[in-house]
Amino acid sequence: MSDWRLLITRALPGADTQACELRRLGYHAAVLPLVAIEPLAETPEQQAQLSQLGTYRALLVVSQPAARLLLARLAATGRRPPAEPVFAVGAGTAAVLQEQGIDALWPASGEDSEALLAMPALHARLARSAGRVLIVRGQGGREVLAKGLHSHGASVDYLELYRRACPALEGAALLQRIQAERLNALVVSSGQGFEHLRAVAAEHWPALARLALFVPSERVAGLAKAAGARHVFVCAGAGTAALAERLAVSAAP
Template sequence: MSGWRLLLTRPAEECAALAATLADAGIHSTSLPLLAIEPLPETAEQRAMILELDRYCAVVVVSKPAARLALELLDRYWPQPPFGQCWFSVGAATGAILDDYGLDVSWPSSGDDSEALLALPRLSEALARPDPKALIVRGEGGRELIAETLRAQGVQVDTLELYRRVLPQYPPRALIDIVQAERLNGLVVSSGQGLQSLHELAGDAWPELVELRLFVPSPRVAEMARQLGARQIVDCRGAGTAALLAAVRNTPQPAS
């Protein structure tokens, strides 16, 4: 049995699946979802992007909620997706949703972050044509690095934002009370917004939480955590379950 006792902060459905996998690996966890997914109302701009989907030589989907909502739009407007179009996902779990739908999707074999995706040879191949256009499907304000990098390479990039992440309502001391009651020694966040929600909910208890090991999905979020004063940061190099498991197993357990 592992000595790790982790707080999971993903949306509720994802927390449940992750907790089950961690339990199978002998790792105790407690869930306090700090992100809830709220679909955005469909706009005329969104509809236009979907109706003109076939003009993009690459479609990049950055998260599981984005994948599920994008497939709902495909069902509505494209009963037969554009032939030969290349789709990409930041991680394997998101890619699996698109692959199960029957799309031609690729994702990095190691690392499930923006940097790994941008280094994917097939993405470069898909965009190696005159006047390349890419569509990024994401949540509100998500993963600017992908869009910025592709634009710097001369790619016309459009972003299709399908949802926002919101912080559920909790009593003021909910976070610190759970950490203390469950004797937790590690915190897990899967995005920069998840980290911001953790910091916001912690309030006056944040100085106590910065002493715990903080598992983050990328160098970008690790830097955000450093700026917030976190002292024991572990970069999992991915937000997926496999990346977290590997990071937990490779990190020395805290003294009991």
């Protein structure tokens, strides 16, 4: 058993899945979601986008919640998924799509916007013609991805299916959970997840800032360090494989 004792803070059901995978690898992993996924009501514009998926040059799905909600929308209305492979930000997102028979491609290395933009298959798709690209996501985010797509001559539409809410949780309860299970590391899966951690911790943040913090990108690491986090470990994405790879080469306190 590893000396790392982790608190997984991403939204359900991904948090439970990641914790189970980490336990199989020999890590103690507790779950306390600090991000709640709230589906958004479907708008007429979104209905039009879903009915015209086949007209987009490429469809990019940038999170597991986005993949699940896209599948639910398609199933509820009897619409067909796109014929060409969908581009997913990582293996976890691709797996959600593949479980429902949708062909999905994802970066061989990395699970972020930069890795997605570097995919040769995406370059080849965009090279056929400029066309429109649809990014399936939650509210906000992925501006780097949109900017990169624009540089390839593509126009970008967004299909926003959910918002990320901060659950009602007291900072004292968060700290007590960490102390009770002798946890020595926190795991966040996004910039917004880190902001929720800060918001929940409130006056207890200085105590939590002394713990190891595993983050999915340099951008989130910058947010954490600016807020006073002392021991920040950058993973190559938010997936379990990226986290496990970083844990394996990082000494536990």
